Amino acid sequence: MHELAVTESLLEIAIRHAQAQNAHxxxxxxxxxxxxxxxxxxxxxxxxDIISDGTIAKGATLHFxxxxxxxxxxxxxxxxxxxxxxxxxxxxxxxxxxxxxGDEFRLEAIDVEE
Amino acid sequence: xxxxxxxxEKILSANDRLATENQSRFDSSKVFAINMMASPGAGxxxxxxxxxxxxxxxxxxxxxxxxxxxxxxxxxxxAAGATAIQINTGGDxxxxxxxxxxxxxxxxxxxxxxVIIENVGNLVCPADFKLGTHxxxxxxxxxxxxxxxxxYPGMYRGVNAVVINKIDLLPYVPFRMDFFKKGIEVLNPGVxxxxxxxxxxxxxxxWLAWLERQVKExxxx
Numbered sequence: 244m245h246e247l248a249v250t251e252s253l254l255e256i257a258i259r260h261a262q263a264q265n266a267h268x269x270x271x272x273x274x275x276x277x278x279x280x281x282x283x284x285x286x287x288x289x290x291x292d293i294i295s296d297g298t299i300a301k302g303a304t305l306h307f308x309x310x311x312x313x314x315x316x317x318x319x320x321x322x323x324x325x326x327x328x329x330x331x332x333x334x335x336x337x338x339x340x341x342x343x344x345g346d347e348f349r350l351e352a353i354d355v356e357e
Numbered sequence: 358x359x360x361x362x363x364x365x366e367k368i369l370s371a372n373d374r375l376a377t378e379n380q381s382r383f384d385s386s387k388v389f390a391i392n393m394m395a396s397p398g399a400g401x402x403x404x405x406x407x408x409x410x411x412x413x414x415x416x417x418x419x420x421x422x423x424x425x426x427x428x429x430x431x432x433x434x435x436a437a438g439a440t441a442i443q444i445n446t447g448g449d450x451x452x453x454x455x456x457x458x459x460x461x462x463x464x465x466x467x468x469x470x471x472v473i474i475e476n477v478g479n480l481v482c483p484a485d486f487k488l489g490t491h492x493x494x495x496x497x498x499x500x501x502x503x504x505x506x507x508x509y510p511g512m513y514r515g516v517n518a519v520v521i522n523k524i525d526l527l528p529y530v531p532f533r534m535d536f537f538k539k540g541i542e543v544l545n546p547g548v549x550x551x552x553x554x555x556x557x558x559x560x561x562x563x564w565l566a567w568l569e570r571q572v573k574e575x576x577x578x
Contacts (some may be wrong), residue, residue: 245451249368252371252372256366256368261362264362266362271359274368279510279514280485280511314543329507330540331539338539338543339542339546340546342514342544346511346514349364349366349367349368352361352362352363353361353362354359354360354361354362356358356359356360
């Protein structure tokens with residue numbers, strides 16, 4: 244839904260880091276996106292192709308690493324991936340959960356050329 | 358040869374930075390700010406109205422309203438007695454820190470104790486954009502259905518309180534309160550919850566007392 248704002252931010256961060264290294268071209272971006280981050284890859288790619296045009300990141304490839312939601316049960320200590328209709332622990336039925344991963348939303352690295 | 362540069366930066370870091378600046382402005386004026394989020398029709402504006410009226414004479418309330426096109430909601434808040442600033446997002450599905458920054462400049466923070474920011478009705482996008490408020494409140498409602506925490510975990514995870522509105526409709530709508538609350542409990546253990554009806558007034562006093570206490574504790578800190 245808000246992929247344009249996300250993509251603009253992505254471009255700004257990538258160019259800032261590339262310029263800090265005196266790079267003249269960005270070839271690849273590595274994104275880490277948790278499953279609970281509401282971002283549609285295709286939509287980011289769509290905006291990326293438009294807004295990166297004319298910048299040093301034109302034509303760069305976006306790599307999406309999707310991180311699954313993993314919950315640590317605070318009752319039995321086991322880890323599990325929640326089902327869409329049921330969040331409780333499948334091992335013990337506990338509902339004292341700690342979300343271990345799935346919220347990620349960051350640019351991990353970029354590949355650049357001098 | 359391509360060279361790998363580690364970045365490790367949150368994608369919305371620019372918004373986050375600006376949100377921190379917004380919060381500093383609220384802090385320096387000792388104004389407590391809340392970000393109120395919900396789906397369209399859950400009763401955000403009704404809760405804002407009831408809150409303004411309920412706190413009349415106790416707290417000075419300002420309101421910032423995010424709406425795609427109209428000013429209906431800000432008008433209602435104004436009629437209820439608050440200073441209200443309208444932000445029309447022009448199609449954007451959420452408020453962001455930039456929009457709130459310009460709205461803050463239109464408010465006289467010196468004469469306010471509490472600012473309620475009513476976000477655009479949406480259970481997805483507003484969760485990702487910090488505004489610089491001290492707390493976030495999610496307004497859920499009985500007719501939306503009891504599966505919403507499971508469908509919108511990002512929203513339910515990030516809030517400080519959940520208000521369940523329209524409980525007067527519980528006899529008429531299939532809504533399993535225990536199932537709904539189980540989802541909230543897993544996503545956001547121990548989060549403050551209120552069950553109320555803006556229409557009948559049931560349960561409102563607990564919400565108002567809690568909110569007033571949050572503001573007083575903030576001002577005393």
